[in-house]
Amino acid sequence: MERWEQFQGVYIHTPFCLRKCLYCDFPSYAGFPETVRQEYVDALCREIAFRSQERELPVADGATIYFGGGTPTVLTVDQIGQTVACLKRYGWWRNPAEATIEANPGTVDLEKLRVLRQLGFERISLGVQSLQDRELCALGRIHTAEQAVQAIEEAKQAGFRRISADLMSGIPCQTVRSFRNTLDRILQLNLSHVSVYSLILEEGTTLERLVASGQVELPDEETAYLMYEMTTDRLERAGLTRYEISNYAVPGEESFHNKVYWHYEPYAAFGAGACAFTGNGRRTNTADVPEYIAGWKAGELEAKIETEFNHKCAEPVMNSGFVPDAPLWETEELDRKTQISETMIMGLRMTEGVDLHKMQQRFGIDVLAYYREALQSLPEPQMLECVDGHLRLTPYGMRYGNRVFEIFV
Ligand code: SF4
Structure with a gap:
């Protein structure tokens, strides 16, 4: 069977953040209480169970796992463990070639990172963005530069060998010099993977309004160009080869999961706002969290079981004969x-x-x-x-x- 005839990756979306960053237009929301987060994880497990019954494509042995968001690490380790156990139970987690979790440096500590390693994640992608407090503040991030460095150090101590940092260029009040300082400090930390994205002013974000009203200014074009040139130059000289427009890695340490997207191979996706791809079509779940929870709750949970990791896992919804309502997702065929x-x-x-x-x-x-x-x-x-x-x-x-x-x- 060809690679494009099987799911090569599995994506799990967590639509929660502690606070909304000023530039963000991802399907992520701040302010949902803990009770809603637990309801969400239960709903997520029901979707995972349901999709295993109607599996559109086989799951390739070694299919990558990616917990993204939002901020997956806003969830407790028990909630993350519950999801992992459910993925294993229903055959989506099958000796993954790579299991990544995204984390915001303001939401992890050494203990949590250790449990994440025990759960089977061996790669972590940290949203650092900048190592200048002024710039982090301008982006509305919840963490400081020091917390970001600490999160990287603690991820190493916890046993993560594969650590990636996301950085951003074109941040309000960023200069060529401050960007160079961030790059140099990141390089001193010896990571195997770094992503550098240019800030994009997305419609409807707070940052867009601030820039439009003249309260905030972005670096000019020449500065942005110098940062762009500096990125490739400095990272490549440090042994991180560019393998995608915004991504750099020590050879062999590229993100296998993201390569599934770039190779246009099928991937499953679960959670509010998640979009799955079968090779000839897409299915996009509602991004409305209460709607997602209510929709999957309709197939009421019958019992709870203990898994090998001692985390609770939802009992299969298909036993109840539950058929979710169509508005829970939209499908699109691709010619x-x-x-x-x-x-x-x-x-x-x-x-x-x-x-x-x-x-x-x-x-x-x-x-x-x-x-x-x-x-x-x-x-x-x-x-x-x-x-x-x-x-x-x-x-x-x-x-x-x-x-x-x-x-x-
Ligand atoms: S942490 Fe990421 S997903 Fe959450 S609001 Fe900030 S940019 Fe958006």
Whole structure:
């Protein structure tokens, strides 16, 4: 069976945060009390159980696990353990090649990190963003720079060998110098993976309003460009190779889970706002937390069982004959043209580019012939190159990725 015929990854969404960051438009919410979080985890387990019954695709042995958010570490270790046990029980957690949990440095301590390791997570992705308190404050983050460094140190002590830090450039009041200081301090911590994203002003966020009203100013274009250049230069000199537009890793330490997305391979997804992909369609769950909980609660829990980890796990909902209401999620079918286009756009994000032989195997097309006209309309020919059977962005093209992607739409 080909990789694109099985779920290669499993994503679990936690839509809670302690406080909403000023720039954030992800499906995550602050202010839900502990009781709602527990109801959410119970609902999540019911969805996991239900989806195992109607499994659209087989789960590949070694399929990656990714707990993202929101902030998964807002949940208690018992709640995270309950979810892990449920995934194991229903065959979604099968010797994962990688099990990652995202964490906000303001929500973990050594003890919690140790339990997360015991539960089976061996990779942690910490949302550091910056190591300058002024910038963290401008973003509305809940942690300080010192707390972020401490979280990294404690993750190491807890036994996480694979630690990733998310950083951000283009933050209000950030300068080339302060950004360089953040990069250098991160590099001193010897992480195997670093992601650096440019701040994007998302519509409807508090930060967008502050910038629009002139109360907050963003770094100008030249500063943003210098930061962009500095990122690749400094990280690569330190042995972290760029393997995707915003991602750098020690060779072999790339995020396997994210590569599932970029290789356009199927993945399952559970939780409010989560979006699953089967290769020829998507299913997006409602992002409305109360609606999600109420919808899955309709298949009332019949009993609780103890699992091997001694965490409680929801009994299968399918035994009750429960059929969830359609509004709990929306589905979208993807025609062949869209699948080809999306495979190109996702694949070109990686420095390895799109494997032309695999495109032939998967879609029966010769990419260079299929996109002949589109390739001729490329804004500048030096943005793309064809090397060793791969079509890929050049380092110059990486800077203008979106302009290249447009020709494949
Ligand atoms: S911690 Fe992440 S998901 Fe939560 S509000 Fe901040 S940016 Fe959004």
